[in-house]
Amino acid sequence: MRFTDLLRFAWQVLGGYRTRTLLILLAMGIGVAAVVAVSAIGEGARLYVVNQFGSLGTNLVIVLPGRSETAGAMPGVLMGKTPRDLTLDDALSLKRSPSVLRIAPLIVGAGDVRVGSRSRETPVLGTTAEFIQVRQMDIGQGRFLPPGDPRHSQPVCVIGAKVAAELFGPRPVLGEWLRIGDRRFRIVGVLARQGQSLGFNTDEIVVVPLAAAQALFNTEALFRVLVEAKSREQIVNAKQDIEEIIRLRHEGERDITVITQDAVLETFDRILRALTLAVGGIAAISLAVAGILIMNVMLIAVTQRRKEIGLLKALGATGRHIRAAFFTEAVMLALGGAACGLAVGKLGQLAIGQAFPNIPFTAPWWAVVAAPLTAIVTSVLFTVVPAKRAAMLDPVMALSKR
Amino acid sequence: MIRLTGIERVFRVGDEEVHALRGVDLAIEQGEYLSIMGPSGSGKSTLLNVLGLLDRPNAGRYELNGRDVTGLGDDELARVRREAIGFVFQFFHLVPRLTAEQNIELPMVLAGIEPAERRRRLDRLLAEYGLEARAGHRPDQLSGGQCQRVAIARAMSMGPTLILADEPTGNLDRHTGQEVMAVLERVHHEGGTVAIVTHDPEIGARAHRRIRLVDGEVVEDKKE
Ligand SMILES: Nc1ncnc2c1ncn2[C@@H]1O[C@H](COP(=O)(O)OP(=O)(O)OP(=O)(O)O)[C@@H](O)[C@H]1O
Ligand SMILES: [Mg+2]
Numbered sequence: 001m002r003f004t005d006l007l008r009f010a011w012q013v014l015g016g017y018r019t020r021t022l023l024i025l026l027a028m029g030i031g032v033a034a035v036v037a038v039s040a041i042g043e044g045a046r047l048y049v050v051n052q053f054g055s056l057g058t059n060l061v062i063v064l065p066g067r068s069e070t071a072g073a074m075p076g077v078l079m080g081k082t083p084r085d086l087t088l089d090d091a092l093s094l095k096r097s098p099s100v101l102r103i104a105p106l107i108v109g110a111g112d113v114r115v116g117s118r119s120r121e122t123p124v125l126g127t128t129a130e131f132i133q134v135r136q137m138d139i140g141q142g143r144f145l146p147p148g149d150p151r152h153s154q155p156v157c158v159i160g161a162k163v164a165a166e167l168f169g170p171r172p173v174l175g176e177w178l179r180i181g182d183r184r185f186r187i188v189g190v191l192a193r194q195g196q197s198l199g200f201n202t203d204e205i206v207v208v209p210l211a212a213a214q215a216l217f218n219t220e221a222l223f224r225v226l227v228e229a230k231s232r233e234q235i236v237n238a239k240q241d242i243e244e245i246i247r248l249r250h251e252g253e254r255d256i257t258v259i260t261q262d263a264v265l266e267t268f269d270r271i272l273r274a275l276t277l278a279v280g281g282i283a284a285i286s287l288a289v290a291g292i293l294i295m296n297v298m299l300i301a302v303t304q305r306r307k308e309i310g311l312l313k314a315l316g317a318t319g320r321h322i323r324a325a326f327f328t329e330a331v332m333l334a335l336g337g338a339a340c341g342l343a344v345g346k347l348g349q350l351a352i353g354q355a356f357p358n359i360p361f362t363a364p365w366w367a368v369v370a371a372p373l374t375a376i377v378t379s380v381l382f383t384v385v386p387a388k389r390a391a392m393l394d395p396v397m398a399l400s401k402r
Numbered sequence: 403m404i405r406l407t408g409i410e411r412v413f414r415v416g417d418e419e420v421h422a423l424r425g426v427d428l429a430i431e432q433g434e435y436l437s438i439m440g441p442s443g444s445g446k447s448t449l450l451n452v453l454g455l456l457d458r459p460n461a462g463r464y465e466l467n468g469r470d471v472t473g474l475g476d477d478e479l480a481r482v483r484r485e486a487i488g489f490v491f492q493f494f495h496l497v498p499r500l501t502a503e504q505n506i507e508l509p510m511v512l513a514g515i516e517p518a519e520r521r522r523r524l525d526r527l528l529a530e531y532g533l534e535a536r537a538g539h540r541p542d543q544l545s546g547g548q549c550q551r552v553a554i555a556r557a558m559s560m561g562p563t564l565i566l567a568d569e570p571t572g573n574l575d576r577h578t579g580q581e582v583m584a585v586l587e588r589v590h591h592e593g594g595t596v597a598i599v600t601h602d603p604e605i606g607a608r609a610h611r612r613i614r615l616v617d618g619e620v621v622e623d624k625k626e
Contacts, residue, residue: 005511016499311495314456315509315556316484318477395456399495400447 028337036345042276097241126213142189291378310398488557
């Protein structure tokens with residue numbers, strides 16, 4: 001039997017039993033689409049997180065108080081003993097390291113920000129002039145906090161774009177005054193719109209000089225210190241230097257945690273990749289279900305098409321011919337189902353992409369390869385038994401029944 | 403051309419043994435036209451299935467075109483069926499989803515014949531069996547007589563030397579039955595060996611050699 005004839009024969013069978021064909025295509029399609037869509041969501045989440053960290057700034061090293069036993073864990077979930085405070089002097093001392101380019105100490109709190117009768121509760125960030133470079137943020141209007149001795153502060157602030165819009169509406173904001181608690185600040189700049197970045201929406205913050213924040217929140221303790229290493233290669237050195245400098249300052253106690261962006265990224269990357277694989281695998285179970293469906297349908301086909309199989313044998317078909325016909329049919333179904341599934345999965349991915357434009361949903365290549373492959377392999381595997389049964393059918397018996 | 407010696411076919415039903423064929427000896431020459439008759443259950447279909455290599459005898463020897471085919475493997479038997487034997491059945495056994503033409507083409511497709519050559523043979527067969535106008539029709543759009551003509555054309559498509567027909571008119575009215583017989587007899591006139599199982603004495607009498615089976619034994623073998 002020629003290969004093209006085999007294809008044509010299988011095609012005629014598929015066309016001859018339309019409902020059955022469509023049902024299997026549907027089952028296969030759903031399986032493949034599920035794998036593609038689910039893994040696209042997982043991969044999208046992974047890329048989103050990676051990008052979020054990427055937007056923190058390059059060569060970034062984060063220093064936070066408290067010792068963490070698990071290096072590279074999420075900053076928010078760190079476990080540790082009540083640590084010694086990280087102070088401004090600690091932060092400034094880090095500049096001694098030759099690997100450190102810039103530092104930005106950070107104090108974070110919530111403040112009641114008022115302009116005239118309008119008031120709004122926003123996160124207030126106390127930091128220094130270098131913060132904007134360390135975090136690689138852009139200024140929309142005006143300028144950032146003025147450089148100078150971080151121990152003394154001028155009554156100035158920089159606000160997020162959303163804060164500006166909410167407090168002032170369309171009015172110009174530069175040079176205007178606002179109140180946080182009982183202190184007055186003159187607005188010298190507005191941050192460029194940037195959106196969400198690691199839990200902070202920078203559009204919604206107010207940035208004040210560090211010393212002002214210390215007074216506002218009545219604390220000397222830093223929330224964390226952002227350090228920018230001189231280059232990517234210097235990150236490791238910077239980390240070692242930071243640990244050493246603080247240890248000396250803290251009487252030999254290693255009571256800080258230093259997180260490098262790479263370590264955090266890697267952890268997230270690993271977790272989310274595993275998660276994507278897991279959900280993709282779960283979705284792949286639906287493919288196995290589709291395979292079982294194919295087996296059932298094929299077994300029914302052997303009974304339904306007894307006469308036909310008997311006839312083909314009487315006409316000179318060998319067992320191999322019969323098996324080939326069944327397998328061709330199964331593979332065609334799988335390919336068709338996979339194609340439908342990939343198309344639907346892609347559409348689904350585009351649809352979710354429309355709904356969440358911030359998240360880069362793309363099915364990872366392994367899902368796009370593995371899903372159709374699994375579809376084909378399962379359908380072939382589950383056709384083995386029916387095909388064998390058909391090939392062994394006794395033609396006399398098959399033909400004698402009306 | 404065909405030589406059966408001591409052919410036995412025994413079916414086991416539970417503890418019982420049914421002897422469908424008992425020690426059948428039969429020699430058929432190339433170009434013979436023979437009918438096989440006998441009461442129901444006498445083993446006619448079984449004999450035809452053995453002749454057509456669809457069924458294996460439990461004992462005895464079968465020589466086809468000078469070759470012992472008794473011990474051949476399944477694939478080899480299929481090849482011989484494909485190339486040397488044509489079957490015609492009482493219930494036509496056409497594939498319902500395929501057109502008349504595609505049904506006729508099936509044995510050639512299984513044999514892996516080139517599409518161009520298939521087309522040539524198809525055109526000839528369609529013309530020969532008066533099916534040109536019906537080539538694209540499916541079996542449910544054809545009359546019984548047309549279906550049987552399609553089945554005969556299919557049986558002839560590989561140019562077999564032996565045509566086996568099991569009650570080919572059993573499902574047709576008298577007139578259509580005569581028509582189909584005329585077609586089968588044309589095959590015989592062209593030099594083919596034709597064996598027909600029938601219950602109709604009139605049709606049986608048309609054959610030049612008449613075999614009568616009773617209880618799996620050949621009890622009568624008349625030649626003209
Ligand atoms: N697969 C089988 N299993 C058991 N017994 C069988 C089988 N096939 C045929 N037989 C028996 O063998 C005997 C011959 O059967 P066969 O079909 O050859 O008869 P037949 O002459 O063709 O009858 P009919 O004219 O009714 O078609 C019968 O007794 C039948 O019951
Ligand atoms: Mg019979």
